Amino acid sequence: MAAIPKTMLLWAAVLLWRGRVLAQSEAAEVQLIQGRISGAREEAGGRSFYAFRGIPYAQPPVGELRFQDPVAAEAWAGVRDGSTAPPLCPQLTAVDGETAVAGEEDCLYLSVYTSRKR
Numbered sequence: 001m002a003a004i005p006k007t008m009l010l011w012a013a014v015l016l017w018r019g020r021v022l023a024q025s026e027a028a029e030v031q032l033i034q035g036r037i038s039g040a041r042e043e044a045g046g047r048s049f050y051a052f053r054g055i056p057y058a059q060p061p062v063g064e065l066r067f068q069d070p071v072a073a074e075a076w077a078g079v080r081d082g083s084t085a086p087p088l089c090p091q092l093t094a095v096d097g098e099t100a101v102a103g104e105e106d107c108l109y110l111s112v113y114t115s116r117k118r
Contacts, residue, residue, distance in 0.1 A: 028052075034075040037082040039112075053111040054086035060106035070108070086111065 026041035028050050039052035056073035059065055086109035093102050 029079060034073055035077065035080060037080045039082045048115075050114050050116070051111065052082040052113075053084060054080075054082055054109045055112065056109050058108040060108060062105050073108075 027038055028041060029036055029038045030052065032055065034056070037052055037055060039050050041048055042051050043049075058070035058073055061068070061070070065071060087107045088103040089107035090101050090103040090105060093100050
């Protein structure tokens with residue numbers, strides 16, 4: 001049986017980590033300038049908090065927007081799902097002397113964590 005390359009194991013671990021959903025017991029929604037976003041009440045270290053992930057703050061720097069000043073994110077209709085982690089920005093990774101680029105250019109998002117609804 002062929003050995004699984006360590007880089008493949010690393011990618012599998014990253015995908016599992018990114019896809020991990022923490023225990024969500026209560027949904028929350030907030031109104032932003034661009035639209036509504038839903039988040040979730042979560043727990044870590046015995047403390048509860050609200051998490052809103054993947055809030056766009058600029059349009060992706062691709063095509064004509066590459067190497068230009070940021071352009072504000074566009075508004076959206078409906079409620080945006082803020083329960084999953086946004087894409088990672090491109091990063092050079094190295095495992096066992098092999099290098100690769102991981103991530104996406106469409107990565108201009110932020111996540112907000114707060115101790116209570118406001």
